Amino acid sequence: MPTKxxxxxxxxxxxxxxxxxxxxxxxxxxxxxxxxxxxxFERFKWWGLYHQRKGQESYFMLRIGTPMGRxxxxxxxxxxxxxxxxxxxxxxxxxFGEAYADFTTRQSIQLHWIDIEDVPDIFEELESVGLxxxxxxxxxxxxxxxxxxxxxxxxxxxxxxxxVRDLHDRFKGNDLYTNLxxxxxxxxxxxxxxxxxxxxxxxxxxxxVKELDGESVExxxxxxxxxxxxxxxxxxxxxxxxxxxxxxxxxxxxLSGLFRDYGDREDRFNARMKFLVDEWxxxxxxxxxxxxYVDDELLTAGEDLREGYDYNAGRADAPGDYVxxxxxxxxxxxxxxxxxxxxxxxEDVIELADLADAYDSSMIGLTQRQNVIVGDIADEDLSEFLxxxxxxxYSPDPHPFMRGSIACTGTEYCSLSIVETxxxxxxxxxxxxxxxxxxxxxxxFHIHLSGCTASCAQPQIADISLRGxxxxxxxxxxxxxxxxxxxxxxxxxxxxxxxxxxxxADEVPGYIANLLxxxxxxxxxxxxxxxxxxxxxxxELADLAxxEATSYEDPYLANTKMTWYPYAExxxxxxxxxxxxxNDEPLPTDD
Amino acid sequence: xxDRILKANAxxxxxxxxxxxxxxxxxxxxxxxLNVRTARRxxxxxxxxxxxxxxxxxxxxxxxxxxxxxxxxxxxxxxELRAAADRVDAASDTVEGETADGxxxxxxxx
Numbered sequence: 001m002p003t004k005x006x007x008x009x010x011x012x013x014x015x016x017x018x019x020x021x022x023x024x025x026x027x028x029x030x031x032x033x034x035x036x037x038x039x040x041f042e043r044f045k046w047w048g049l050y051h052q053r054k055g056q057e058s059y060f061m062l063r064i065g066t067p068m069g070r071x072x073x074x075x076x077x078x079x080x081x082x083x084x085x086x087x088x089x090x091x092x093x094x095x096f097g098e099a100y101a102d103f104t105t106r107q108s109i110q111l112h113w114i115d116i117e118d119v120p121d122i123f124e125e126l127e128s129v130g131l132x133x134x135x136x137x138x139x140x141x142x143x144x145x146x147x148x149x150x151x152x153x154x155x156x157x158x159x160x161x162x163x164v165r166d167l168h169d170r171f172k173g174n175d176l177y178t179n180l181x182x183x184x185x186x187x188x189x190x191x192x193x194x195x196x197x198x199x200x201x202x203x204x205x206x207x208x209v210k211e212l213d214g215e216s217v218e219x220x221x222x223x224x225x226x227x228x229x230x231x232x233x234x235x236x237x238x239x240x241x242x243x244x245x246x247x248x249x250x251x252x253x254x255l256s257g258l259f260r261d262y263g264d265r266e267d268r269f270n271a272r273m274k275f276l277v278d279e280w281x282x283x284x285x286x287x288x289x290x291x292x293y294v295d296d297e298l299l300t301a302g303e304d305l306r307e308g309y310d311y312n313a314g315r316a317d318a319p320g321d322y323v324x325x326x327x328x329x330x331x332x333x334x335x336x337x338x339x340x341x342x343x344x345x346x347e348d349v350i351e352l353a354d355l356a357d358a359y360d361s362s363m364i365g366l367t368q369r370q371n372v373i374v375g376d377i378a379d380e381d382l383s384e385f386l387x388x389x390x391x392x393x394y395s396p397d398p399h400p401f402m403r404g405s406i407a408c409t410g411t412e413y414c415s416l417s418i419v420e421t422x423x424x425x426x427x428x429x430x431x432x433x434x435x436x437x438x439x440x441x442x443x444x445f446h447i448h449l450s451g452c453t454a455s456c457a458q459p460q461i462a463d464i465s466l467r468g469x470x471x472x473x474x475x476x477x478x479x480x481x482x483x484x485x486x487x488x489x490x491x492x493x494x495x496x497x498x499x500x501x502x503x504x505a506d507e508v509p510g511y512i513a514n515l516l517x518x519x520x521x522x523x524x525x526x527x528x529x530x531x532x533x534x535x536x537x538x539x540e541l542a543d544l545a546x547x548e549a550t551s552y553e554d555p556y557l558a559n560t561k562m563t564w565y566p567y568a569e570x571x572x573x574x575x576x577x578x579x580x581x582x583n584d585e586p587l588p589t590d591d
Numbered sequence: 592x593x594d595r596i597l598k599a600n601a602x603x604x605x606x607x608x609x610x611x612x613x614x615x616x617x618x619x620x621x622x623x624x625l626n627v628r629t630a631r632r633x634x635x636x637x638x639x640x641x642x643x644x645x646x647x648x649x650x651x652x653x654x655x656x657x658x659x660x661x662x663x664x665x666x667x668x669x670x671e672l673r674a675a676a677d678r679v680d681a682a683s684d685t686v687e688g689e690t691a692d693g694x695x696x697x698x699x700x701x
Contacts (some may be wrong), residue, residue, distance in 0.1 A: 480657035
C-alpha cells in the first residue's frame with residue numbers, strides 16, 4: 001500500500017502544482033486550508049519551495065537549480081536582486097545581514113524567508129533570465145552536478161557541459177520522470193579531478209576509456225546507488241557499463257525508469273536507489289537495465305581514471321577544491337573564490353555579478369564545496385581582477401581555515417537540525433585562523449558541519465566531521481557535536497571514523513587545535529591529514545586529542561532548536577510573529 | 592569507534608538522557624538516546640528504542656535495543672510512567688513538564 005506522500009502525489013504533482021501555487025499566492029498564505037498544508041507543502045517541493053520550521057510558519061526556503069552550478073553573470077545578478085528584494089525576514093542574521101543567498105553542496109542556490117505571495121513575481125524574474133526552481137526539491141530528477149568549468153578546464157577528459165544541458169532539458173518537466181519514488185541525484189564527471197563527486201550520487205557517469213574496434217574511445221563508466229543520508233551512507237557501485245557520450249541520455253533514462261518502476265513506494269526511508277542496489281546487487285541492476293530499459297547492447301566497463309581524482313580527496317599533493325587561479329583551455333583563467341559556508345550577502349552577489357561582467361566573463365560556477373568561480377578572466381586582466389576589493393572577503397587565496405568549511409542550514413531554518421550550524425562554523429573558522437598554527441604544507445583543510453544525523457553537509461567525507469548532538473555541561477544541556485575524522489573521496493573514497501561523542505560546541509575549537517598539534521608533531525614528512533588518520537587504529541585515534549575549553553566563546557550554546565529564530569532579541573517560541581503576511585507582520589488570528 | 596545506530600534529529604524523543612548498562616561482572620554509565628517511533632504507513636505497533644553512547648562503553652559492543660509494544664501495551668507503559676512521574680513530583684517540587692535535562696519532549700518520527 002502506498003505511503004501518505006504517494007497518495008498526495010497521486011492527487012496532484014509535477015508541473016500542475018504551479019497553478020495551485022499561483023492561486024495560493026494571489027489569495028494569501030491563509031488560503032491554504034490548514035488540514036491540507038502538509039500535503040501542499042510536500043507538493044510545493046517539486047517547484048523548489050520548502051516550508052520553514054516551527055516558529056517560522058508562512059515562510060519558505062526557495063531553491064534554484066543550476067546544472068553543474070553554471071550561470072551567466074546576468075543570472076547571478078538576478079539571483080542577487082531576487083534575494084535582496086524577497087529573501088528578507090523579520091530579523092537580520094548577525095553575520096550575514098538582512099538578505100543573502102546560500103550556495104549548496106549540490107551547486108544550487110537557496111533563499112530564505114520567502115513569502116508565498118511573492119512567488120509568482122520571483123518565478124517571473126528568474127525565468128526571464130533562464131533560471132528555474134523546477135524539480136529543485138521533491139521526488140524527481142534533481143539538479144545535475146558536475147564540474148562548473150567543464151569545457152574550460154585545461155585538464156579534462158570530456159567536455160560534459162553539452163551532455164548535462166541535454167539531460168537537464170530532457171528530464172526537467174518530463175512527465176515520464178516527474179514522479180519518482182524519491183529524489184534522483186545525478187553526477188556527470190568529465191574532468192580528471194573527480195569534481196562531480198559521483199560516488200555520493202544515485203547515478204554517476206565517471207570518466208573512462210575503452211578499446212572498441214581497435215580504437216580508444218573516450219566515455220564514461222556508470223555507477224549507481226551512492227548517497228549519504230539516513231545514517232546509511234553508500235558509495236555508488238560499479239554496474240560494469242561503459243557508455244559513449246552520445247549514449248548517456250539513453251542509459252540515464254533507462255536507470256531512472258528502472259528506479260521509477262522498482263523503487264520502494266511503500267516506505268520512503270527505503271526508497272532511495274542505494275537500497276535497491278543493496279537488495280539486487282549491481283549485476284541484477286545491469287541485467288534488468290539491459291532487458292527492459294535500453295535497446296542497444298550494453299558495453300562492459302572501460303578503464304576508469306579514478307587514480308587522478310583529487311577533488312575533496314584529502315591529498316597532500318593537490319588542492320581538494322577549485323579555490324585559486326587556474327588556466328583555461330583558451331589561455332584565459334578561471335578564479336575560484338572561497339565563500340565561507342557558502343553564504344553570500346545579496347549585495348555581494350550583485351557586486352560579484354557586476355565584476356564578472358566588467359571583466360567580460362561569461363561564466364559563473366558554483367562548486368560542490370559551496371564556493372564560487374568566475375571564468376574567462378583574460379591573462380592581461382588577471383592581476384587587476386585579483387586586486388578587486390570584493391576578493392578580500394571572497395578570496396582566491398584564503399587562510400586554510402577559512403577555505404575548507406561546509407555547513408548545512410541548521411536550526412536557523414531547518415526542522416530536523418538540533419544545533420546552530422552556519423554562523424557557528426564561521427566563528428570556529430575565525431577562531432582557528434586567529435589562534436591555531438597551520439601545520440606546514442596544509443593549504444585546505446575540510447571541516448564539514450551538519451546539524452543532525454541527516455547528512456546535508458556531507459559530514460562523512462571530510463578531514464573533520466562534525467555532527468550535531470547534545471550534552472550536559474556544568475549541569476546544563478548544551479549543543480554539542482559528534483566528531484569524525486579522515487573521510488574523503490578520491491580514487492578510494494572512505495567514510496569518516498567516528499571518534500568523539502557529544503563534545504560541547506564551545507570545546508570543539510580546542511579539540512581541533514589539540515588534534516592539529518598532534519598531527520604536526522607526529523606525522524611523517526608531508527603525510528596528509530587523511531592518511532595520518534588512515535594509518536591509525538581506533539584507540540590511537542581516540543588518544544590523538546581531547547576537547548578543551550579555550551578563549552572561544554559560543555553565544556548560542558543553549559538549545560537553539562527551541563527558539564523561533566536563534567538571532568531574535570526575544571527568541572522564545574511564543575515571541576514568533578509567524579505566520580505573517582508579506583510585510584512580516586503577524587496575520588490576524590481567529591480569536 | 593562505530594557510528595551511532597539510532598538517528599538523532601529534532602524529532603528524536605530524547606537526545607540526551609543518562610543511561611547505564613549492567614551485566615554479570617560489569618556496570619557502566621553512558622549518555623543515551625531514547626526514541627518512540629511508529630511506522631509511517633499503517634502503524635500496528637509502537638517501537639521504543641534505546642542506544643547508549645558506545646564511546647563510553649567497554650563491556651558491550653555498539654548497539655541499540657528495541658522493544659515493540661501494541662497500542663494497549665504502549666498505553667499501559669504511558670499510564671505507569673505518568674503515575675511514576677506523579678510520585679516523583681509529589682516527593683519534590685519539580686515543575687510539571689520539565690524534563691530532567693531541560694530537553695524538550697519530541698514527537699516520534701517526522
